[in-house]
Structure formats: structure tokens, C-alpha cells
Amino acid sequence: MGILNVTPDSFSDGGRYAETGQAVERGLRLAEEGADLVDVGGESTRPGAEPVPVEAELARVVPVVRELVRAEVAVSVDTMHAAVARAAIEAGACMVNDVSGGLADPAMAAVVAAAGVPYVAMHWRAPSHEMDRHAVYGDVVGDVTSELLRRVEALTAAGIDPGRIIIDPGLGFAKRAAHDWELLAHLPTLRAAGFPVLVGASRKRFIGAALSDRAGIDSAPGDRDAATAAVSALAAAAGAFCVRVHDVRSSLHAVCVAAAWAGDRRPSESETVVRSECRKALHESRQAPNASASLR
Numbered sequence: 001m002g003i004l005n006v007t008p009d010s011f012s013d014g015g016r017y018a019e020t021g022q023a024v025e026r027g028l029r030l031a032e033e034g035a036d037l038v039d040v041g042g043e044s045t046r047p048g049a050e051p052v053p054v055e056a057e058l059a060r061v062v063p064v065v066r067e068l069v070r071a072e073v074a075v076s077v078d079t080m081h082a083a084v085a086r087a088a089i090e091a092g093a094c095m096v097n098d099v100s101g102g103l104a105d106p107a108m109a110a111v112v113a114a115a116g117v118p119y120v121a122m123h124w125r126a127p128s129h130e131m132d133r134h135a136v137y138g139d140v141v142g143d144v145t146s147e148l149l150r151r152v153e154a155l156t157a158a159g160i161d162p163g164r165i166i167i168d169p170g171l172g173f174a175k176r177a178a179h180d181w182e183l184l185a186h187l188p189t190l191r192a193a194g195f196p197v198l199v200g201a202s203r204k205r206f207i208g209a210a211l212s213d214r215a216g217i218d219s220a221p222g223d224r225d226a227a228t229a230a231v232s233a234l235a236a237a238a239g240a241f242c243v244r245v246h247d248v249r250s251s252l253h254a255v256c257v258a259a260a261w262a263g264d265r266r267p268s269e270s271e272t273v274v275r276s277e278c279r280k281a282l283h284e285s286r287q288a289p290n291a292s293a294s295l296r
Contacts, residue, residue, distance in 0.1 A: 001037045001076065001097075001244040002030030003202060006060045007044045007052075023064045024071075031073045033248040037095060037278065040064050040088070041078030045099050045173070047205075049128040057084050066091040074278055076120075082107035089115045094278045097198075097244075099173065100124045101151040102158075113159030118274045120198050121155060123148050123170035134174040141186045144169050145193055152195065163273045166241060168198040177206035184231065187238035196241030196271045201231045203246055229254040237262055241271050 005016075006023045017023040027038045042060035043052040061077060061084060068075050069092030076095035077088035082105045085096045094117055101121035102108045112119045123144045125134040137143045148167050156162045169190055171180045180201070183190070190197050201207060207227050208218035219227075225247040232243040233254035245251040 001039050001198070001242050002027075002033070002035030002248045003244060003246045004030060004038050004040045004064070005044070006040060006042050006064055018060070020063045020067070024067045027064065027068045027073060027075075028071060030248050031068075031071075034252040035248045037074050037076045037242075038068060039076045039078050039097055039244060040068070040093075041097075042084070043079065045128050047128055047132055047172075051127065051129075054081050054083050057081060058087055062087050062091050065093050069093070080104035080108070082111045086111045086115075089117060094118070094280075095274075096120065097168075098122065099168075099170070101148070102155055103151070109155050109158035109160055112155075113161075116161065116164070116277070118164045118166060118277050119155070119160055120166045120168055121148065121151050122168035122198075122200075123151075123173065125174040131174040135176050135179065137179060140175070140179045140182050141189055144183060145190055148190075149193060162195075163270055164277060166196045166198050166274060167193065168200060171199070171201050172204040172206060175206075177209050180204070180206040184235065184238075187235060187240060191239045194270070196268065196274055197239070198242045198244060199231070199235040199240045200244040201235070202228045202244060202251075207231065225250050233258040241274070 004023060004027050006018060008018050017026045030038050040061055042057040057079065065075050065077060065088045075093045076097050077085060077093040078097045079085050080098055080100045085108060096112055096117060097120040098108060099122045101124050103124055125131060152162065152165055155165060167190065169183045171183065187197060203221040203224040207224045208221065211219035211224065211227055228245055229250040232245060232251035235243055236255040236258040243251055243255065
């Protein structure tokens with residue numbers, strides 16, 4: 001999954017793709033480099049980020065989703081807001097990636113259930129501007145797993161097909177570096193819960209801290225891609241369904257090596273369903289009159 005932030009304030013590439021044309025060009029490049037999905041987000045979720053009005057998020061996200069889908073790119077939408085998810089799905093997005101796991105907007109589950117698209121439910125305890133105060137755990141692996149499963153139970157009760165749910169441990173969200181590394185080291189435990197697991201480690205603080213220099217200064221976000229690729233390879237070897245990254249090519253190569261090393265692990269039934277749904281949504285978008293007209 002290639003990351004496309006159409007925001008002015010994301011921690012790594014804020015402002016670089018804020019214009020629709022720039023964002024579409026970047027999304028096409030991510031797809032060319034091997035991204036199976038391009039994840040379009042219009043609200044920064046970095047620590048300390050302030051909320052964005054839904055109207056502003058819609059204006060940033062929907063035109064980019066529409067143009068990428070017209071170019072036959074499979075798109076997911078990174079949003080916590082039901083209105084944005086609905087509009088993005090109508091524009092052709094085939095997956096919703098919700099960092100709040102449905103907690104930020106009670107209407108999200110109904111939108112996803114009605115659309116029948118795959119849904120990423122991330123572990124989330126609080127909004128970005130206050131999440132660091134909630135990084136307290138007794139057993140981070142057990143706590144995150146149980147909290148995620150409670151969210152899954154609520155989401156399925158609201159009508160979302162459990163076979164279309166993907167879980168994300170939420171690295172960097174209400175977590176210290178030690179928590180992030182422990183969760184990565186125990187990915188098989190998360191996967192044993194029975195759902196595909198998405199890993200979003202790309203360029204995050206805990207990677208920068210691991211690469212700090214002798215003076216203890218963390219590496220800059222743009223210097224973390226090789227280390228991110230290493231995490232991608234290890235996550236793939238541990239059974240992750242998807243890695244969400246800024247630099248697609250390096251992580252794709254790393255994941256290919258991990259797959260070859262492991263003998264190309266067969267996907268689980270739920271992983272196969274999610275992939276099938278994404279392909280189906282993309283196929284349907286290609287058949288839509290607006291899409292075919294734009295391609296001519």
C-alpha cells in the first residue's frame with residue numbers, strides 16, 4: 001500500500017502533494033512502482049496534529065481518488081469520517097482505512113457495511129493531539145489485541161462483514177518505541193486473532209530512534225526508507241497481509257525477498273476475500289460510464 005498524503009502538514013511529506021495534479025502524479029508513480037493500493041488521505045494523523053473540517057478533507061481527497069480510479073489505479077481512502085468515506089467510495093475507492101477503527105465517527109460502520117468494501121480497523125485510543133498521554137499498557141500485545149477484537153465485535157454488530165475486516169496494531173499511535181517493537185515482534189499473535197494484519201511503520205518515530213546517531217539525534221523521516229524496508233520484510237515474513245509505506249519500490253523488493261525466502265506463503269481465506277473485493281471494485285469502476293469516457 002503506497003501512502004499518498006494530500007495534506008499540508010503530514011510528518012514526512014506534508015505539502016508536497018497538496019495540489020490535485022501533484023497528488024495524482026504521485027499516485028500514478030506509486031502504482032507504477034508496484035503499489036497494489038494507493039492510500040489517499042486528507043488529514044494528518046501525526047502526533048499533535050489538529051483536526052481538519054470534513055469539507056476541507058473532502059475537497060482534498062475526492063478529486064484525487066476520482067482521477068486515480070479513472071487511470072485504473074486501485075485506491076483506498078485514509079479517513080476517520082463517514083462522509084469522506086462515502087464520497088470516496090462513490091468516486092471509486094475500494095477500501096476504507098480508518099485509523100480510529102470506527103471510534104471517531106459513529107456513522108462510519110453503517111457506510112462501510114452498506115458499501116461492502118474492505119475496512120482497516122486500527123488500534124486507537126485518542127485523537128492525535130492527545131494520544132501520547134494514553135501510551136500506558138500492562139501487556140501491550142495482549143492489550144492491543146483485546147482492544148482490537150472488541151472493536152471488531154462492535155463493527156460486525158453494526159453490519160460490517162467480518163470477512164472484510166483488516167486489523168492494524170496502530171504503530172506510533174498512543175505507543176512508545178518499545179511498544180511498537182514489541183508489537184512487531186509478536187505479529188503472529190495478532191494474526192492468530194483470525195484477521196489480515198496491516199502494518200504501518202513507514203518513516204515513524206520509533207524507526208528514527210533506532211537509527212539515532214552517537215549524539216542521540218533521531219534520523220530524519222526521509223532517511224528512514226531502508227530501515228522501513230527491513231521492517232516490511234520482517235513483517236511479511238511474520239505473516240502481515242499488507243505494509244503501508246511511503247517508498248514503495250524498496251519495500252516491494254524487501255517483501256519479494258521475504259516471500260521467496262519463506263517459500264511464498266499462501267494467503268489465508270480472509271486475505272483472499274479482501275484481495276478479491278479490491279479487484280472487484282476496481283473492475284466495476286472501469287465499467288462505469290464516467291471512467292470509460294475519461295480513459296478515451
